[in-house]
Amino acid sequence: xxxxxxxxxxxxxxxxxxxxxxxxxxxxxxxxxxxxxxxxxxxxxxxxxxxxxxxxxxxxxxxxxxxxxxxxxxxxxxxxxxxxxxxxxxxxxxxxxxxxxxxxxxxxxxxxx
Amino acid sequence: xxxxxxxxxxxxxxxxxxxxxxxxxxxxxxxxxxxxxxxxxxxxxxxxxxxxxxxxxxxxxxxxxxxxxxxxxxxxxxxxxxxxxxxxxxxxxxxxxxxxxxxxxxxxx
Numbered sequence: 001x002x003x004x005x006x007x008x009x010x011x012x013x014x015x016x017x018x019x020x021x022x023x024x025x026x027x028x029x030x031x032x033x034x035x036x037x038x039x040x041x042x043x044x045x046x047x048x049x050x051x052x053x054x055x056x057x058x059x060x061x062x063x064x065x066x067x068x069x070x071x072x073x074x075x076x077x078x079x080x081x082x083x084x085x086x087x088x089x090x091x092x093x094x095x096x097x098x099x100x101x102x103x104x105x106x107x108x109x110x111x112x113x
Numbered sequence: 114x115x116x117x118x119x120x121x122x123x124x125x126x127x128x129x130x131x132x133x134x135x136x137x138x139x140x141x142x143x144x145x146x147x148x149x150x151x152x153x154x155x156x157x158x159x160x161x162x163x164x165x166x167x168x169x170x171x172x173x174x175x176x177x178x179x180x181x182x183x184x185x186x187x188x189x190x191x192x193x194x195x196x197x198x199x200x201x202x203x204x205x206x207x208x209x210x211x212x213x214x215x216x217x218x219x220x221x222x
Contacts, residue, residue, distance in 0.1 A: 033209070042199065042212045042214040042215055045211075058209075099203065099207060099209060103158075104158065105156065
């Protein structure tokens with residue numbers, strides 16, 4: 001198994017600003033993912049964070065809005081850029097040795113005013 | 114299109130009653146399905162996967178390809194089963210999980 005931690009756990013931000021969320025895994029993992037969970041909705045995959053290369057983004061998500069870094073096998077960041085109230089959501093990091101065995105972080109609750 | 118449908122947002126049952134959380138999927142290939150659970154104030158975690166054909170915490174789920182369903186069942190609900198349950202499908206050529214919208218299970222005394 002893997003233990004995932006995220007920072008910050010929550011934040012309130014002003015529109016137009018950016019927030020970087022950190023995800024730390026307690027062991028080396030192959031796969032790391034970033035999800036968004038909007039109020040009353042399901043988890044939506046934003047991107048797969050690839051170690052040492054550009055992330056793989058899902059339809060509807062772009063690098064300019066959600067830049068992702070993954071410098072090594074245990075750490076990744078997601079930045080929410082130029083935020084608007086529509087970006088208010090829970091952002092989840094997950095990681096694991098395969099897509100089928102993902103362990104989830106506690107989430108970052110973001111409110112944009 | 115690859116899609117997971119959980120028709121019930123909320124399911125309320127009495128303790129000791131049977132539970133069935135519905136999940137239907139749309140997928141052109143050979144499906145791999147999962148159930149995830151999130152208890153109050155805890156993180157999302159894997160409950161079971163269909164290829165394991167196992168029972169976890171008394172829950173079972175059978176893949177029915179004819180009905181494209183993967184319903185989660187438990188014969189006797191317990192209070193500690195109250196949680197949010199998500200059905201998920203392995204998609205994108207096996208590169209990602211697609212989640213349903215979730216069902217909140219409430220077990221009443």
